[in-house]
Structure formats: C-alpha cells, structure tokens
Amino acid sequence: MCGRYYRRSDKQSITEAFKVGKLPPGFKLPPDYNIAPSTFQPVIRTDRETGEREITMMRWGLVPDKIADPDSFKIFSTTNARSESILDKPIWRGPFRHTRCLVPLDGFYEWLQRPSLPQPPPIEPGEHGLFGEMTVVSKKASKPKAGSRPVYKFEMPDGAPYALAGLFSEWRPRKGSSHPALDTFSIVTTEANELTDPIHNRMPVILHPRDYERWLNDYDESRPPIDLLRPYESNGMRMTPANRLVGNVRNNGPEMLNSA
Known part of the structure; x- marks a missing residue:
C-alpha cells in the first residue's frame, strides 16, 4: 500500500534525475512533505509526439x-493498483498496456499495520544503515492523537529522488458536460x-533507473513489463521513523521527516 509520500527535491534535481x-510553461515544484490522495502531483510520461519525457x-x-462523471467516482479505491491483478481487472489492464508513468518522490510513509510481528530493531547510528533524528515540531502543526500508530519513511540510502511505477488515465468530457478534462494516476503496489x-505487507513498486525507459515506452503486448512489478531490494532502501503528525494532511513541513 502507498497512501502518503513526500518530495523535497527541487525542479532541477527532478528533471536531471x-x-x-519538457516542462509545462511556468512550471514550479515546491517541496511537499505530506502528499495525499486527491491532490495534483507531478508525474513523468513520454510525449507521444516528440518522444521526450x-x-x-x-x-x-x-x-x-x-466514467460519465468523475466527481461521483470514489478515487480512494484507485490510489493503488495491485500488481497481482493488473492484467485481470479492466480498470488496470488498459492503463498498464497503454498509459504508464513514473511518479517521482524522495520517499514514502507507511504506518505500522502489523503489531503482532517482530518490530524493526532499535534505530541507531551505523546499524544496518539506519539512523534516527529528533526535531522540534512546528507550533502550527496539529498534535497527534493519543495512541496513534508509529509511522516510518522509506527512501534511498543516499537520499536521492527515485520513481514509483504509475498508471494514468486521461478523462475527457462527454458532449454536453461542463466538467474540465482530468488526468489522474495510480501507484502500483506489490508484496x-x-x-x-514488519510494518506493512504491501509496498509501492520502485523502479530501477535502468528500467525507466522500458516502463514508459515498451508497448509490446506480447511482452508487457510485468516482470518489473516486484519488491525492491531491501538493502537498497533506508527506513527511519517519521513524525506521527504526518497523519494529518494539514501538517506539511520538513519536520514531517523526523521522529517526534
């Protein structure tokens, strides 16, 4: 599952990585430390005319x-696409074959869902490449509720931006509709x-840079890139505690990345 992520890299870092x-006119990309479903976010796709990303x-x-009316559709059921059923369900099969994208980010959050399992070891400097930091939470941030679950963030060991496997859809208004055109996306998940x-039994599909081109442009239906939908290597990721305040979408600042 992936229900919240963050992006701290600036526009130049994202475009280079x-x-x-090609960028939209006047495009700006401020940091966003608490990205939630139903918000508009940057994704990367291939321009059909020029072939550029x-x-x-x-x-x-x-x-x-x-869908006749996008406002009546429950998007929270489509924030994630399960890789195991991506070829079976019509809602995913079409986008998987024809409209794939990259979702750039610096890390994703996950709440503890499996308290009955052995929990991660204490996070100490130098141990398994994990470390923890403390910070003073902004006074403007809402306080976490008593008993709220621990939350962790997952990023690359060097803190560099990376990409999740995404699917997108281009909804266009029917005749007589006043609703504007709407482009939407989903994040693919795997085991x-x-x-x-130990935190959750699902994770988003993280793509290796070597696979970006194939994910974006390989539309050979006899050989779809289903093999890319696999768990990322554990030793290629870093996990650290995050701020429980991230559970409230109104809290958005660099302090969300640190335990409190």
Whole structure:
C-alpha cells in the first residue's frame, strides 16, 4: 500500500534525475512533505509526439476514462493498483498496456499495520544503515492523537529522488458536460520486501533507473513489463521513523521527516 509520500527535491534535481526534456510553461515544484490522495502531483510520461519525457500534473486517484462523471467516482479505491491483478481487472489492464508513468518522490510513509510481528530493531547510528533524528515540531502543526500508530519513511540510502511505477488515465468530457478534462494516476503496489514487511505487507513498486525507459515506452503486448512489478531490494532502501503528525494532511513541513 502507498497512501502518503513526500518530495523535497527541487525542479532541477527532478528533471536531471529523470532526464525530463519538457516542462509545462511556468512550471514550479515546491517541496511537499505530506502528499495525499486527491491532490495534483507531478508525474513523468513520454510525449507521444516528440518522444521526450515530460512532466505533467495529474490528480492522485485514477478515474477511468469511461466514467460519465468523475466527481461521483470514489478515487480512494484507485490510489493503488495491485500488481497481482493488473492484467485481470479492466480498470488496470488498459492503463498498464497503454498509459504508464513514473511518479517521482524522495520517499514514502507507511504506518505500522502489523503489531503482532517482530518490530524493526532499535534505530541507531551505523546499524544496518539506519539512523534516527529528533526535531522540534512546528507550533502550527496539529498534535497527534493519543495512541496513534508509529509511522516510518522509506527512501534511498543516499537520499536521492527515485520513481514509483504509475498508471494514468486521461478523462475527457462527454458532449454536453461542463466538467474540465482530468488526468489522474495510480501507484502500483506489490508484496512487501524484508525491510517493509514488519510494518506493512504491501509496498509501492520502485523502479530501477535502468528500467525507466522500458516502463514508459515498451508497448509490446506480447511482452508487457510485468516482470518489473516486484519488491525492491531491501538493502537498497533506508527506513527511519517519521513524525506521527504526518497523519494529518494539514501538517506539511520538513519536520514531517523526523521522529517526534
């Protein structure tokens, strides 16, 4: 599952990391430390005319193009697409074959869902590459509720931006509709790896840079990139405690990345 993520890298870092050649006019990309479903976020896709990678803003929560009224569709059921059923369910099968994208981020959050399992070892400097930091939480931030679950963040060991496997849909208004065109996306998930499993039994599909081109542009239906939908290597990720205040979408600042 992936229900919240963050992006601290600036526009230049994102365009360089993902070799983006086309940006929207006047495009700005401020940091966002608490990205939630139903918000508009940058995704990377291939421009059909030029073949360049482009950044475009889409709303998180895929709306199928056949839906008559996107406002009546429950997008929270489509924020994630399970890799195991991606070829079986019509809502995912079409986008998987024809409209794939990269979702750039610096890390994702996950709440403790499996308290009955052995929990991660104490996080200390130098141990398994994990470390913890303390910070003073902004006075403007809402206080976490008593008994709220621990939350962790998952990122690359060097803190560099990376990409999740995404699917997108281009909804266009029917004749007589006053609703504007709407582009939406979903994040593909798979089973957890050894690092994430004590926290949750699902994780988003993280793509290796070597696979970006294939994910974006390989539309050979006889050989779809289903093999890319696998858990990322545990030793290629870092897990640290995050701030429980991230549970409230109104809290958004760098302090969300640190335990409190």
